[in-house]
Amino acid sequence: MNIIEKQSGAAFKIQKGQRLKVVDPKGEQVSDMxxxxxxxxxxxxxxxxxxxxxxxxxxxxxxxxxxxRSNKMMEILEDTNGRNDFLLAPCSPETFKIMYGNNDYHPSCFENLYTNLKKFDIEPDDIPTAFNIFMNVQFQPDGKLSVDPPLSKAGDYVIFKAQMDLVVGLTACSAEDSNGGSFKPIHYEILE
Amino acid sequence: MNIIEKQSGAAFKIQKGQRLKVVDPKGEQVSDMxxxxxxxxxxxxxxxxxxxxxxxxxxxxxxxxxxxRSNKMMEILEDTNGRNDFLLAPCSPETFKIMYGNNDYHPSCFENLYTNLKKFDIEPDDIPTAFNIFMNVQFQPDGKLSVDPPLSKAGDYVIFKAQMDLVVGLTACSAEDSNGGSFKPIHYEILE
Structure with a gap:
């Protein structure tokens, strides 16, 4: 089991057919992938x-x-929590500046993705909207969005099966709103 | 007023401060931008x-x-219809193949964007999820999505104000589901 320390990230390769297990070890934490x-x-x-x-x-x-390019990259085999987000971009320095008025340095998933992905020649501008595992974004009929504390409990996990050889970027989210104000690690494991 | 013929597209530059008016001349048509x-x-x-x-x-x-990069690109000044979509990627050949079982050639917003944007050195892989003007994507509390006929009536328009110098790609949508099965043109105008 690999550990992504709080407010940090990781990047690694996995092969077609391998499975990736992403675990929220303490509960109420988000991982951008x-x-x-x-x-x-x-x-x-x-x-x-x-x-x-x-x-x-x-x-x-x-x-x-x-x-x-309309190809399958991952299949979700298991999801013990069942709530993920795919609407919102990874938190970035501008997220904290524009949305929270924080002009000081703040760690972010965006920085933690591009610094870890640099070894694969992936640049900041290449980072797309992430699949935000365990993230609890609620939407109302009028479209209004709110970022609520995750519903995940300690030990909840998602298992993905790679549909092609992949480079994966993964974080332990740095945003207060995403994890109820407490920063926590994320664990992951590559299974054959 | 410039005319984008049915199932086609256009690409052009506009300068910071200029306004772009996108019109649905016949009603119930979508324009991916x-x-x-x-x-x-x-x-x-x-x-x-x-x-x-x-x-x-x-x-x-x-x-x-x-x-x-967390910068403002456009402000929406007017929107006489009021329903747009920003969830779904532009329809592509794979949309018709995977979702509708159509293996024959089918015009698509994706092709109409990248062929028109080629003159600005923009490649197919550079095309992001578009802002789908007039597109009526309904979502349920359980997240279920449906592409319904647009609510726009003949003459409805949206006016955008450029916040930086921009290259714009714009289509008259090629997908049956987006426009109630009838393909129509889109009009646009650049205003000082």
Whole structure:
């Protein structure tokens, strides 16, 4: 089991057919995940394509994560919590500045993704909207969005099965709103 | 007034401060719009950033369209219809193949965007999730999505004000589901 310390991130490769288990070890924590085709990094995870093909805002067990080229990247095999978000971009320095009036340095999923993905020649501008595991974004009939504390309990996990060779970026979220104000680690494991 | 013929597209530059009026001349037609910073095309319209900063799924008058670098690209000054979509990727050949079982050639917003944007050195992989003007995507509390006929009537329009120099890609949508099965033109005008 690999540990992503609070407010940090990781990036790694997994092969087609391998499974990725992402665990919330303490509960109420979020993990932003981005995916790239390991053989051509211009192909990457797409919120717009996934919501279109799955015909649902809420992506969970039985669904696929699709790429900008309309290929399947991951299948969700298990999801013990069942609530994830695929609407909102990873928190970035501007998130804290524009939305919370915080002009000081603040760690962010965006920074933690691009610094870890740099070793795969992926640049900040290449980071797409992430699949936000365990993130609890509620929407009202008028479209109003709110970022609520995650519903995940200690030990909740999601298992993904890779549909192609992938580069994965993964974080332990840095935003107060996403995890009820307490920063926590995320664990992950690659299973054969 | 410029005319985008049915199932086709256009791409053009507009300058900061200019306004873009997009008109549905016959009613019940959709126009997919993508935006790029004219001075650095790696900066582009972002659904994830826009939904995050505007805290709403439904983007309309008074809202801004934001970039992947957290900058404002457009302000929506007027929106006589009031329903647009920013969840779904532009229809592509794979949309018709995967969702509708159509293996024959079918025009698509994706093709009409990248062929028109090619003159600005923008490639297919650079096309992000578009802001889908007049598109009527309904969502249920369980997240289920449906693409319903647009609510727009003949003459409805949206006026955007550019917040930076932009390259704009714009279509008259090619998908049966987006426009109630009838393909129609889209009109647009650049106003000082």
């Amino acid at each position: 981005v995916l790239f085709n390991a053989k051509d990094k211009r192909e990457k995870i797409s919120s717009g394509k996934t919501l279109d093909f799955e015909e649902n805002i809420l992506i969970t067990k039985g669904d696929f994560l699709w790429s900008n | 993508v935006l790029f910073n004219a001075k650095d095309k790696r900066e582009k319209i972002s659904s994830g950033k826009t939904l995050d900063f505007e805290e709403n799924i439904l983007i309309t008058k008074g809202d801004f369209l934001w970039s992947n």
